[in-house]
Amino acid sequence: MLNIGERNPVQKILMGPGPSTVSPRVLRALAEPTLGHLDPDFLKIMNEVMEMLRYVFNTKNQLTMPMSGTGSSGMETTFVNILEPGDKVIVAVKGVFGMRMVDMAQRCGAEVIQITAPWGKPVQPDDLRKALATNKGIKVFAVVHAETSTGVLQPLKELSDICSEHDVLFLVDTVTSLGGVPVDIDDNEISLAFSGTQKCLSCPPGLAPITFGEKAYHVLQNRKTKVQSWYLDLTMIARYWGKERVYHHTAPVNMIYALHESLRIIAEEGRENRFARHRKNSEALSAGLEAMGLKLVVDKEYRLPSLTTVYSPESVDEAEVRKQLMQQYHIEIGGGLGDFRGKAWRVGLMGYASTQTNVILFLTALGNILETMGQKVDKRGALDAAVGAFG
Amino acid sequence: MLNIGERNPVQKILMGPGPSTVSPRVLRALAEPTLGHLDPDFLKIMNEVMEMLRYVFNTKNQLTMPMSGTGSSGMETTFVNILEPGDKVIVAVKGVFGMRMVDMAQRCGAEVIQITAPWGKPVQPDDLRKALATNKGIKVFAVVHAETSTGVLQPLKELSDICSEHDVLFLVDTVTSLGGVPVDIDDNEISLAFSGTQKCLSCPPGLAPITFGEKAYHVLQNRKTKVQSWYLDLTMIARYWGKERVYHHTAPVNMIYALHESLRIIAEEGRENRFARHRKNSEALSAGLEAMGLKLVVDKEYRLPSLTTVYSPESVDEAEVRKQLMQQYHIEIGGGLGDFRGKAWRVGLMGYASTQTNVILFLTALGNILETMGQKVDKRGALDAAVGAFG
Numbered sequence: 001m002l003n004i005g006e007r008n009p010v011q012k013i014l015m016g017p018g019p020s021t022v023s024p025r026v027l028r029a030l031a032e033p034t035l036g037h038l039d040p041d042f043l044k045i046m047n048e049v050m051e052m053l054r055y056v057f058n059t060k061n062q063l064t065m066p067m068s069g070t071g072s073s074g075m076e077t078t079f080v081n082i083l084e085p086g087d088k089v090i091v092a093v094k095g096v097f098g099m100r101m102v103d104m105a106q107r108c109g110a111e112v113i114q115i116t117a118p119w120g121k122p123v124q125p126d127d128l129r130k131a132l133a134t135n136k137g138i139k140v141f142a143v144v145h146a147e148t149s150t151g152v153l154q155p156l157k158e159l160s161d162i163c164s165e166h167d168v169l170f171l172v173d174t175v176t177s178l179g180g181v182p183v184d185i186d187d188n189e190i191s192l193a194f195s196g197t198q199k200c201l202s203c204p205p206g207l208a209p210i211t212f213g214e215k216a217y218h219v220l221q222n223r224k225t226k227v228q229s230w231y232l233d234l235t236m237i238a239r240y241w242g243k244e245r246v247y248h249h250t251a252p253v254n255m256i257y258a259l260h261e262s263l264r265i266i267a268e269e270g271r272e273n274r275f276a277r278h279r280k281n282s283e284a285l286s287a288g289l290e291a292m293g294l295k296l297v298v299d300k301e302y303r304l305p306s307l308t309t310v311y312s313p314e315s316v317d318e319a320e321v322r323k324q325l326m327q328q329y330h331i332e333i334g335g336g337l338g339d340f341r342g343k344a345w346r347v348g349l350m351g352y353a354s355t356q357t358n359v360i361l362f363l364t365a366l367g368n369i370l371e372t373m374g375q376k377v378d379k380r381g382a383l384d385a386a387v388g389a390f391g
Numbered sequence: 392m393l394n395i396g397e398r399n400p401v402q403k404i405l406m407g408p409g410p411s412t413v414s415p416r417v418l419r420a421l422a423e424p425t426l427g428h429l430d431p432d433f434l435k436i437m438n439e440v441m442e443m444l445r446y447v448f449n450t451k452n453q454l455t456m457p458m459s460g461t462g463s464s465g466m467e468t469t470f471v472n473i474l475e476p477g478d479k480v481i482v483a484v485k486g487v488f489g490m491r492m493v494d495m496a497q498r499c500g501a502e503v504i505q506i507t508a509p510w511g512k513p514v515q516p517d518d519l520r521k522a523l524a525t526n527k528g529i530k531v532f533a534v535v536h537a538e539t540s541t542g543v544l545q546p547l548k549e550l551s552d553i554c555s556e557h558d559v560l561f562l563v564d565t566v567t568s569l570g571g572v573p574v575d576i577d578d579n580e581i582s583l584a585f586s587g588t589q590k591c592l593s594c595p596p597g598l599a600p601i602t603f604g605e606k607a608y609h610v611l612q613n614r615k616t617k618v619q620s621w622y623l624d625l626t627m628i629a630r631y632w633g634k635e636r637v638y639h640h641t642a643p644v645n646m647i648y649a650l651h652e653s654l655r656i657i658a659e660e661g662r663e664n665r666f667a668r669h670r671k672n673s674e675a676l677s678a679g680l681e682a683m684g685l686k687l688v689v690d691k692e693y694r695l696p697s698l699t700t701v702y703s704p705e706s707v708d709e710a711e712v713r714k715q716l717m718q719q720y721h722i723e724i725g726g727g728l729g730d731f732r733g734k735a736w737r738v739g740l741m742g743y744a745s746t747q748t749n750v751i752l753f754l755t756a757l758g759n760i761l762e763t764m765g766q767k768v769d770k771r772g773a774l775d776a777a778v779g780a781f782g
Contacts, residue, residue, distance in 0.1 A: 002658040011424040022425045031422035033402040034413045069460045072640040076622045206643030231467045249463040252597030267393040
């Protein structure tokens with residue numbers, strides 16, 4: 001006989017690469033009674049979610065909705081719907097999520113050309129120009145806006161202009177930027193994009209907002225082959241989220257409630273206020289870390305407000321520091337991935353968790369732990385610098 | 392400026408084809424604080440979910456876990472992981488979900504042979520024998536255990552024996568059976584199966600439990616090509632749910648809490664008690680409907696305890712009846728799909744919603760509504776028959 005106890009998870013301070021801490025308002029929304037997926041009351045909620053997603057994406061795109069899976073299902077949605085076997089795609093690789101895009105595009109039978117940048121740097125527009133000059137018939141260029149593995153914010157406008165000149169679809173991963181950093185789908189002429197709910201939207205993981213512009217939608221409607229994934233096939237799913245309400249799969253009703261509430265919170269705060277908050281708190285964190293004597297991974301102009309990467313001191317076991325942060329302070333941060341494994345920390349300040357309180361607590365906690373490990377750190381300087389940055 | 396109000400959904404009685412009514416205990420679990428997807432406290436919860444899923448599936452299969460998508464993603468998971476282009480598969484088609492399997496298998500590049508049965512009937516073992524006699528090199532036979540579009544419970548044992556004789560993988564859709572009807576993965580020698588959380592598990596939609604036996608796992612490990620879906624690729628996901636804990640995608644943490652709680656409820660009740668409850672309540676419902684003067688779609692021996700299909704009287708607008716049920720009683724039932732569109736209702740008694748109270752309320756409500764529409768129905772007889780069946 002099975003005898004499994006209750007869970008009772010303790011509230012942690014989620015300052016890693018995601019999930020981020022979820023607002024009690026959003027948690028409460030999750031617990032609202034489940035409606036049928038064709039209940040008129042639920043259909044209204046779906047419409048409102050689409051409207052609010054358009055606001056956060058800053059787009060007029062009709063086809064803007066959450067996919068019923070986590071952020072990676074959003075990535076897969078963009079590739080499987082837009083690519084057919086033999087298509088040529090350029091992917092910018094400068095971290096884990098660019099590599100993931102390459103893998104997914106190849107699984108669609110596409111020919112993938114990579115342009116790269118060192119981890120911790122953005123890709124250069126000239127590299128895209130060169131790739132387009134030497135490779136004809138490119139259908140899509142895909143890039144990660146906010147690389148969660150490196151903390152780099154990739155400038156988009158020039159890349160977008162190049163795509164427009166060459167009539168190439170511009171596909172952008174906005175997982176760690178949406179809701180924390182402007183993504184401006186329409187102004188940046190982004191053809192299609194995807195995101196996740198567990199970063200700057202501060203909703204639990206489980207949904208993947210996507211948006212397809214007219215050009216991408218036209219490509220979708222004129223495919224020669226079926227989308228290889230039935231589950232992620234937008235030619236069908238758009239008919240459930242659209243006026244026809246044709247059943248495809250049973251929507252994850254309660255997760256949609258949670259997203260609805262997290263988007264309501266964003267609408268209340270206002271996009272611009274929210275972006276300013278993320279910027280200010282990350283600047284305070286960066287100032288504090290540097291004043292403490294630590295070195296940031298990313299040059300100032302490319303730093304991602306939602307995720308800061310910082311080198312751990314060489315003589316310190318970075319995993320032990322993270323363990324102490326969790327045990328002593330209930331703070332979760334991330335370790336390095338790939339090139340940065342064992343060498344850097346990833347500190348998120350996303351959505352609900354992007355607060356002055358968390359910055360001060362984290363700097364205090366990190367300073368104390370490093371000191372007990374024999375590191376010489378300027379704890380007072382770190383806090384002074386952070387508080388100074390708050391202004 | 393956006394100004395979207397709160398949701399405040401009213402509690403409905405979900406007696407359709409799913410989602411079913413969710414227990415307050417499960418809703419409460421959804422609202423527990425989100426943990427990181429690699430937090431040791433969360434990893435423990437994951438392990439317990441796997442253990443309890445094995446109990447409900449009645450299997451020792453190590454690879455038993457929930458996929459991060461709804462039931463249909465579970466269907467896609469089984470096909471994309473087990474099939475490679477050019478593989479031959481036999482699919483039993485006797486309703487919507489068999490048709491969906493055909494579509495998914497074809498999208499994997501497989502050659503699909505269909506065996507069929509009329510809607511409302513199970514497939515016949517002899518038809519599988521014939522298909523195997525005339526088609527060599529079949530890799531998989533796929534069948535729906537509980538057809539949600541027809542209310543038929545497909546007997547499995549003989550089909551399974553035939554698969555064993557021919558060394559064919561036996562793939563079973565248990566979406567509407569798991570947790571309400573015995574599926575007995577190991578006893579039935581089912582090679583691989585999938586389900587959904589929003590039916591007899593009475594958890595909100597959003598996760599898809601799957602189980603792969605040794606034979607299916609061996610096939611997976613010896614693929615010549617990559618799984619065409621990155622998101623559903625079990626060769627990677629099994630390493631996150633297994634001992635290695637290699638990051639693949641961010642697990643839908645709060646939905647996993649909900650599944651954990653719904654499985655705890657099942658473990659407390661006990662599998663056999665739960666199955667008996669589903670059987671008894673559906674027998675009472677059937678007895679009541681027949682006594683009222685209505686005709687059931689499925690012959691007694693193949694009736695699905697979790698979903699009853701009943702013909703609507705010809706002179707009645709079946710959609711109007713469903714509308715009245717919702718407006719007057721907050722009861723949701725389903726309309727017919729495919730062959731049964733406009734002709735039948737689908738009445739679910741799943742998990743938390745499979746209660747004597749719901750049977751009595753529904754029979755009363757349906758009787759009243761049909762009477763106001765001028766139908767001659769035996770309201771008293773219906774209730775007497777139902778109460779008699781409860782014993």
